[in-house]
Amino acid sequence: MLAILGILSAIWLLVLVGTVLIFHFIIPLSLFHSFFLNSIVKALLSGILVLIWLGVFIGLTNAFVRNYIVQKPIESSQ
């Protein structure tokens, strides 16, 4: 149960952190004079951040969950 609560908490924190990163740091960026170019850059950076987040999260949790289920010994029944 603790493992599942940990995964749920991690997802929730990542949503909050992702929101802060994207909307407080990436969106206010103004690297170019062109509005169009700035929009492209912001969309790309946000997309890359989300993909990295998803990739790391999917990889780690899948590996953890599979190990947790397959390797964890089952307690003897009471």
Added chain:
Amino acid sequence: MFDIEFFLLKALLLGGISFLTCFFGTFWLIGYLKSKNMTVMDYFKANKPQIPRPAGPAIVGAIALGELALFVINGSYAALALLLVTLICGIIGIVDDFHTLSGYVKTALLLAGGLPIIAIQYLVPNAHVFNPHFYLPLYSVPTNIPLIYPLLVIVAIPVTSNTINTIDVLNGVASGFTLIALVPVGFAIGLRVALGKGNPGTFLLMVPVLAATFAFYYFHRYPSKIFPGDSGALALGAAYGALAITGGVEVVAVIAILPAIMNSFFFLSSVRRLIEHRKIKNRPTAVLEDSRIVATKDPKAPVTLVRLITATKPLSELQIGKEIFKLAAFTALLAGITAVLTWVIVIGK
């Protein structure tokens, strides 16, 4: 000026209509389905009893009647949209109950579930079904996404309806889980109204859904006297998704059903395709002689929430249900905190 007494009266009326419709409708369906031998085996019980299924028509009818009453009383087009979304997804579920649809076909059909929301918003003047201003936690300014939001609506309904459907694995779980998830959604809507960022009428949208789910839970809780079937589970999920959209509490609603999303996510990433759970050959769990459920060690079996919960020790169906409700309560708390972080505590401009 806001008349609280009239508001409470409307809430009681809507809740009463939906609760009584679902309660007596489900009661009648139990007898009717048994008389027609429309039952399925309760797999996790020692004596493998036959349980009537589906209760979807009662759930769909109750939510639809309640939302129709709200549309008539308040002229709320959001209620009409929610009614139609629930109806469409409930009908798709009924078809699936009697002629099992493939995962891809069902998902494609469920895309139509979001269409009433879009259609009414853009075809009916001043309908105000949803607001394309997307509120995010810790960010004071809502993000206006007028082009992307309708696409998210179309995708959201199949996601929420399938998510609740995939958590319908044990007695009472789908309805109990939805009940718990509705608490932070109601809190978030109430918070928006209290802070002047929402219409009090939006809160009434939730009442028929809550009342119908509560009435159904009475029969669905362990040991179940009736199963919701795909019609009931898809309708509940669709109503939940439509409520999140019309109430403008999308992120809170997603956080509240995280355990179910996690269940769907792990299942999909394990099997890597949309497949009916009945067609899975490598079982994620096994039933012991004393009816307790334990996770299998088969590395090819899909990862599911129940498999995770029973990974360390066998548990009875009732115990697993309680563990799922504890997880739902935990994410409901996180969703409530998210609501506060979205509309009360914000950073920046």
